[in-house]
Amino acid sequence: xxKTLQAIRGMNDILPEQTxxxxxxxxxxxxxxxxxxxxxxxxxxxEFTDLFKRSIGEVTDIVEKEMYTxxxxxxxxxxLRPEGTAACVRAVLEHGLSGGxxxxxLWYMGPMFRHERPQxxxxxxxxxxxxxxxxxxxxxxxxxxxxxxxxxxxxxxxxDAVTLELNSLGTSEARGRYREALVEFLTAHLDQIDEDSQxxxxxxxxxxxxTKHPETQAVLVNVPKLADYLDEESRVxxxxxxxxxxxxxxxxxxxxxxxxxxxxYSKTVFEWVTDKLGAQGTVCAGGRxxxxxxxxxxxxxxxxxxxxxxxxxxxxxxxxxxxxxSIARQVDVYLCAFGEQAELAGLTLAERLRDQVxxxxxxxxxxxxxxxxxxxxxxxxxxLYALILGDDELAxxxxxxxxxxxxGEQQNIAWSALADHLATCVVQG
Ligand code: HAM
Numbered sequence: 096x097x098k099t100l101q102a103i104r105g106m107n108d109i110l111p112e113q114t115x116x117x118x119x120x121x122x123x124x125x126x127x128x129x130x131x132x133x134x135x136x137x138x139x140x141x142e143f144t145d146l147f148k149r150s151i152g153e154v155t156d157i158v159e160k161e162m163y164t165x166x167x168x169x170x171x172x173x174x175l176r177p178e179g180t181a182a183c184v185r186a187v188l189e190h191g192l193s194g195g196x197x198x199x200x201l202w203y204m205g206p207m208f209r210h211e212r213p214q215x216x217x218x219x220x221x222x223x224x225x226x227x228x229x230x231x232x233x234x235x236x237x238x239x240x241x242x243x244x245x246x247x248x249x250x251x252x253x254x255d256a257v258t259l260e261l262n263s264l265g266t267s268e269a270r271g272r273y274r275e276a277l278v279e280f281l282t283a284h285l286d287q288i289d290e291d292s293q294x295x296x297x298x299x300x301x302x303x304x305x306t307k308h309p310e311t312q313a314v315l316v317n318v319p320k321l322a323d324y325l326d327e328e329s330r331v332x333x334x335x336x337x338x339x340x341x342x343x344x345x346x347x348x349x350x351x352x353x354x355x356x357x358x359x360y361s362k363t364v365f366e367w368v369t370d371k372l373g374a375q376g377t378v379c380a381g382g383r384x385x386x387x388x389x390x391x392x393x394x395x396x397x398x399x400x401x402x403x404x405x406x407x408x409x410x411x412x413x414x415x416x417x418x419x420x421s422i423a424r425q426v427d428v429y430l431c432a433f434g435e436q437a438e439l440a441g442l443t444l445a446e447r448l449r450d451q452v453x454x455x456x457x458x459x460x461x462x463x464x465x466x467x468x469x470x471x472x473x474x475x476x477x478x479l480y481a482l483i484l485g486d487d488e489l490a491x492x493x494x495x496x497x498x499x500x501x502x503g504e505q506q507n508i509a510w511s512a513l514a515d516h517l518a519t520c521v522v523q524g
Pocket of ligand 1: 209218220225378379382400405
């Protein structure tokens with residue numbers, strides 16, 4: 096007996112019952128980004144492994160443990176993208192989009208892959224919508240990214256459930272000075288910190304700051320503060336961002352331990368977190384990466400961006416019962432036809448209605464069937480109305496118009512008047 100085929104652990108099918116909510120979410124974000132002048136870019140899902148090593152950082156969890164890396168038939172090492180920033184920077188450089196100081200405001204959407212331990216809100220294939228902005232170095236654009244997410248939370252009805260955490264990592268020089276002080280402090284407390292933090296102390300000491308280990312957290316109470324090591328430029332930038340958020344009335348919490356899991360950040364970092372989803376509470380995260388383009392072979396080019404996790408935001412919409420009722424219905428009208436002649440007439444009538452009533456969602460019964468079975472299907476489709484076409488209706492050139500959700504009595508409507516009738520009671524109503 097062959098083994099039943101199954102999807103890979105942590106990689107989910109998104110079933111027809113769920114796709115309306117995904118499309119609502121993606122459509123809402125796309126509409127919002129159009130309104131702010133962002134343009135979509137689509138990058139491949141697979142890139143050379145080196146791209147991620149050079150950008151995300153060799154000693155990050157993602158590159159060390161989580162990438163889906165394989166050799167292709169040419170012997171090249173390829174990786175399924177674990178995030179979108181690296182590929183976006185690569186595409187921008189490859190096509191000269193940031194040359195001559197051109198400002199680019201880009202967004203992308205799609206699956207990302209990380210070999211993490213799957214749990215609620217954490218998957219091995221997950222989906223992000225990401226934004227990246229190039230060639231703007233002021234805090235005004237950092238603020239715009241936050242302002243537009245704030246608007247998105249309102250549109251989605253989840254604003255009360257999310258909190259903004261902010262920090263500044265400073266320039267790489269400032270971070271270098273801080274790293275030295277941090278290593279000195281942690282080395283003096285080596286026997287009090289957990290094993291993983293001891294390892295990180297050697298490879299990526301800043302990551303010790305976001306340890307989940309309680310004993311190490313206790314040691315960190317007295318750790319030197321990154322804020323005390325910030326260079327003047329980063330401090331002014333951070334103050335500029337805070338002033339703008341204050342002016343926009345967006346509440347935030349300064350989290351001095353927010354360091355992020357990718358190496359490319361400088362100055363601003365931020366996360367939108369919720370306490371409604373358990374352990375995987377970060378729904379959107381990002382920051383500034385002013386050194387990344389140069390590090391990847393381009394001219395010095397400031398960059399800033401973020402990505403939101405679609406699965407987590409969808410879970411949040413469901414948890415908070417903020418799923419609009421209207422999105423569940425995918426069919427407005429179901430046409431039932433009884434007999435060969437009626438079926439033929441139904442086909443032409445349906446096509447004419449589709450021409451005449453833009454936006455109409457009309458499902459035509461397929462596979463014939465009795466009165467009872469066609470009505471059952473009409474009801475199951477979720478349609479508001481059934482159109483009934485039998486020999487009698489055909490002879491009179493009318494259809495039976497039957498409300499399926501208790502909005503009035505069945506009536507006959509002439510074919511010639513049907514388009515107008517549907518336009519008023521279905522599309523506008
Ligand atoms: P990130 O923090 O690694 O940043 O991921 C951004 C968001 O993707 C997270 O806040 C979370 O909502 C979602 N996410 C990450 N991993 C998973 C997972 N395994 N399962 C479900 N959701 C997940 C980045 O990826 C950066 N590229 C963001 C950025 C863009 N920074 C600047 N520009």
